[in-house]
Amino acid sequence: xxxxxxxxxxxxxxxxxxxxxxxxxxxxxxxxxxxxxxxxxxxxxxxxxxxxxxxxxxxxxxxxxxxxxxxxxxxxxxxxxxxxxxxxxxxxxxxxxxxxxxxxxxxxxxxxxxxxxxxxxxxxxxxxxxxxxxxxxxxxxxxxxxxxxxxxxxxxxxxxxxxxxxxxxxxxxxxxxxxxxxxxxxxxxxxxxxxxxxxxxxxxxxxxxxxxxxxxxxxxxxxxxxxxxxxxxxxxxxxxxxxxxxxxxxxxxxxxxxxxxxxxxxxxxxxxxxxxxxxxxxxxxxxxxxxxxxxxxxxxxxxxxxxxxxxxxxxxxxxxxxxxxxxxxxxxxxxxxxxxxxxxxxxxxxxxxxxxxxxxxxxxxxxxxxxxxxxxxxxxxxxxxxxxxxxxxxxxxxxxxxxxxxxxxxxxxxxxxxxxxxxxxxxxxxxxxxxxxxxxxxxxxxxxxxxxxxxxxxxxxxxxxxxxxxxxxxxxxxxxxxxxxxxxxxxxxxxxxxxxxxxxxxxxxxxxxxxxxxxxxxxxxxxxxxxxxxxxxxxxxxxxxxxxxxxxxxxxxxxxxxx
Amino acid sequence: xxxxxxxxxxxxxxxxxxxxxxxxxxxxxxxxxxxxxxxxxxxxxxxxxxxxxxxxxxxxxxxxxxxxxxxxxxxxxxxxxxxxxxxxxxxxxxxxxxxxxxxxxxxxxxxxxxxxxxxxxxxxxxxxxxxxxxxxxxxxxxxxxxxxxxxxxxxxxxxxxxxxxxxxxxxxxxxxxxxxxxxxxxxxxxxxxxxxxxxxxxxxxxxxxxxxxxxxxxxxxxxxxxxxxxxxxxxxxxxxxxxxxxxxxxxxxxx
Numbered sequence: 001x002x003x004x005x006x007x008x009x010x011x012x013x014x015x016x017x018x019x020x021x022x023x024x025x026x027x028x029x030x031x032x033x034x035x036x037x038x039x040x041x042x043x044x045x046x047x048x049x050x051x052x053x054x055x056x057x058x059x060x061x062x063x064x065x066x067x068x069x070x071x072x073x074x075x076x077x078x079x080x081x082x083x084x085x086x087x088x089x090x091x092x093x094x095x096x097x098x099x100x101x102x103x104x105x106x107x108x109x110x111x112x113x114x115x116x117x118x119x120x121x122x123x124x125x126x127x128x129x130x131x132x133x134x135x136x137x138x139x140x141x142x143x144x145x146x147x148x149x150x151x152x153x154x155x156x157x158x159x160x161x162x163x164x165x166x167x168x169x170x171x172x173x174x175x176x177x178x179x180x181x182x183x184x185x186x187x188x189x190x191x192x193x194x195x196x197x198x199x200x201x202x203x204x205x206x207x208x209x210x211x212x213x214x215x216x217x218x219x220x221x222x223x224x225x226x227x228x229x230x231x232x233x234x235x236x237x238x239x240x241x242x243x244x245x246x247x248x249x250x251x252x253x254x255x256x257x258x259x260x261x262x263x264x265x266x267x268x269x270x271x272x273x274x275x276x277x278x279x280x281x282x283x284x285x286x287x288x289x290x291x292x293x294x295x296x297x298x299x300x301x302x303x304x305x306x307x308x309x310x311x312x313x314x315x316x317x318x319x320x321x322x323x324x325x326x327x328x329x330x331x332x333x334x335x336x337x338x339x340x341x342x343x344x345x346x347x348x349x350x351x352x353x354x355x356x357x358x359x360x361x362x363x364x365x366x367x368x369x370x371x372x373x374x375x376x377x378x379x380x381x382x383x384x385x386x387x388x389x390x391x392x393x394x395x396x397x398x399x400x401x402x403x404x405x406x407x408x409x410x411x412x413x414x415x416x417x418x419x420x421x422x423x424x425x426x427x428x429x430x431x432x433x434x435x436x437x438x439x440x441x442x443x444x445x446x447x448x449x450x451x452x453x454x455x456x457x458x459x460x461x462x463x464x465x466x467x468x469x470x471x472x473x474x475x476x477x478x479x480x481x482x483x484x485x486x487x488x489x490x491x492x493x494x495x496x497x498x499x500x501x502x503x504x505x506x507x508x509x510x511x512x513x514x515x516x517x518x519x520x521x522x523x524x525x526x527x528x529x530x531x532x533x534x535x536x537x538x539x540x541x542x543x544x545x546x547x548x549x550x551x552x553x554x555x556x557x558x559x560x561x562x563x
Numbered sequence: 564x565x566x567x568x569x570x571x572x573x574x575x576x577x578x579x580x581x582x583x584x585x586x587x588x589x590x591x592x593x594x595x596x597x598x599x600x601x602x603x604x605x606x607x608x609x610x611x612x613x614x615x616x617x618x619x620x621x622x623x624x625x626x627x628x629x630x631x632x633x634x635x636x637x638x639x640x641x642x643x644x645x646x647x648x649x650x651x652x653x654x655x656x657x658x659x660x661x662x663x664x665x666x667x668x669x670x671x672x673x674x675x676x677x678x679x680x681x682x683x684x685x686x687x688x689x690x691x692x693x694x695x696x697x698x699x700x701x702x703x704x705x706x707x708x709x710x711x712x713x714x715x716x717x718x719x720x721x722x723x724x725x726x727x728x729x730x731x732x733x734x735x736x737x738x739x740x741x742x743x744x745x746x747x748x749x750x751x752x753x754x755x756x757x758x759x760x761x762x763x764x765x766x767x768x769x770x771x772x773x774x775x776x777x778x779x780x781x782x783x784x785x786x787x788x789x790x791x792x793x794x795x796x797x798x799x800x801x802x803x804x805x806x807x808x809x810x811x812x813x814x815x816x817x818x
Contacts, residue, residue: 149650151650157640157668247653247654
């Protein structure tokens with residue numbers, strides 16, 4: 001029954017499109033006014049292969065990013081202020097309530113009058129439109145917080161400042177994330193209007209131009225593209241939310257009547273350890289953004305680099321599971337990770353073949369990238385596959401020797417960043433290498449945290465990780481060096497002018513880092529070090545996103561001042 | 564001897580819902596609690612016992628009379644409250660929750676982590692130090708609430724029906740936990756409950772309040788020996804007698 005309904009929901013839109021197509025072909029719907037679905041798809045493919053689509057979408061995405069960032073940052077901060085301070089609420093609320101019902105499009109002419117047909121006018125129009133919504137939503141979210149929590153804070157002698165950071169902000173964060181999602185979709189709507197005003201490029205511009213030329217299929221293609229973008233943004237935020245709000249219970253999906261195919265997908269997805277993918281995607285995006293900052297950008301190649309590195313990462317994880325199982329390192333004792341074999345979800349043979357297939361996919365993508373960029377990718381790719389495979393395979397498995405950290409440092413740091421950069425730019429300099437070092441240190445710190453936790457068990461089974469070779473005291477120092485090196489490397493690259501100043505926003509993670517370093521000294525128990533491992537991985541994620549964010553800000557400002 | 568908490572002729576009124584005029588929650592209450600004593604306030608629901616407790620905590624202004632809290636150690640905070648339901652912060656791990664009061668007091672990191680971990684062990688949650696509240700049962704959440712309050716190390720603990728929302732079995736276990744914690748910390752406790760059983764199990768003294776407006780009708784000194792254990796107490800003949808005396812006073816008030 002359920003399966004039937006699922007098919008109905010797949011079929012109904014397809015039938016609609018099909019009927020539409022036939023009506024246009026039969027001439028019932030006038031071709032001059034109605035796009036034809038097959039032609040729309042054709043146009044879409046055409047536009048994306050010539051690169052037009054990516055350019056137009058890119059420019060619009062840039063405007064949305066900057067406009068939304070400005071608008072939502074101001075909105076959220078003022079919203080929080082209104083939420084916790086009665087005085088601020090009394091002063092600001094009437095103004096905002098008066099502004100909010102005005103259709104935001106009507107404000108755009110004012111901004112244009114003041115700033116002319118400039119890029120800043122478009123960005124500010126977006127910001128002004130988004131700001132009141134974000135503000136009111138955030139204030140409402142703070143208002144909805146259970147007053148008991150404020151009483152608890154007061155009872156424990158929390159200052160206003162403490163109360164803000166420990167109660168108001170975290171308690172309203174889930175609602176704020178929701179408004180961010182809505183605000184972004186709203187920005188997509190607005191961008192079409194904003195680009196009506198003298199923009200030379202952008203997806204909105206493409207839509208308006210197509211309309212004025214009666215190019216209805218191109219118009220349709222533009223609309224489909226923007227709809228897909230909106231869907232992607234929502235999906236991306238949904239994917240990021242659990243790592244930003246770890247305290248929220250995840251909705252338990254009732255796996256009623258899971259089909260065998262769905263089960264296979266779930267089992268494999270889990271076996272690849274998807275939560276480790278950020279270790280590969282962050283350097284890939286970083287390399288791509290550095291290239292974009294220097295004026296080289298191709299979205300398709302950027303996406304391919306990302307997919308390729310994820311494939312290699314998944315392959316490494318699967319092969320790792322296979323050999324760890326064979327060597328008996330992972331058993332019920334180990335605070336294990338993949339564990340698909342132990343859970344009997346998959347056979348060791350399946351895992352091994354899966355790993356090889358993932359390497360094959362990664363290599364395939366790599367070869368294509370070699371053909372569009374150059375031989376450096378071939379060299380880096382071959383080395384990466386070898387490193388991934390021999391990480392746990394073979395008699396001299398890298399992870400079981402003192403070379404684990406250095407391997408991860410090189411391959412999950414400079415190699416991916418330099419590779420991603422090279423794919424875009426076709427050449428590469430030392431500056432890219434230096435800029436990749438902060439995340440290289442941090443990704444090595446994740447592995448080291450793992451080894452610190454497992455010291456006792458590893459020693460018993462004869463693993464010789466660097467932590468064991470160094471001994472507890474120096475192993476702790478190694479953790480300091482790796483985490484400290486992250487920030488030191490970043491600051492040095494900023495001082496030398498290699499990384500832009502904005503990458504210093506990563507320093508807001510410094511308290512967490514210091515906290516972790518303290519914890520490492522205080523604890524030797526595996527159970528107590530387990531959270532250190534988890535939080536080091538989380539730190540890598542957040543630091544990485546902020547680092548990329550810093551480059552994106554620099555890129556946006558450069559593009560805006562250039563236009 | 565100067566009492567730890569001296570409540571003298573306290574009346575608390577507050578504005579009711581629109582049009583309903585003033586509500587007199589508590590009227591002319593006198594109560595003294597000695598240092599290190601465990602006093603339970605029982606009474607029918609809505610009798611103003613929670614209001615009185617909140618007044619001692621400073622969360623509720625008093626209309627008439629005085630509440631005086633005598634400090635003996637200025638380095639310790641005066642009071643901490645344990646709320647109905649656990650009221651632990653859902654966005655903090657168990658460790659961060661227990662650590663909360665220590666952090667607001669500005670204790671250095673290493674010291675306060677060790678201290679928080681000690682109390683987490685006391686309430687037997689060491690395996691869950693890094694878990695978030697939504698991963699814990701109601702009883703475990705209230706244990707976090709207890710650990711948070713005891714770690715703060717106040718001179719007086721004010722407890723507002725902390726186990727009210729728990730099932731009977733979990734309640735018994737938590738009562739034992741609370742007694743253990745109280746014995747190790749030696750603080751003064753004022754405990755509000757509507758359960759005579761709970762009051763007799765925990766308290767040195769049970770103070771009986773009337774229905775609204777809340778007045779003190781009488782009190783029962785609990786002569787049961789310590790250390791006590793919730794289940795064994797029930798078979799003690801003194802327990803049944805004390806229960807009967809309290810119930811005979813309360814029966815009239817419960818409607």
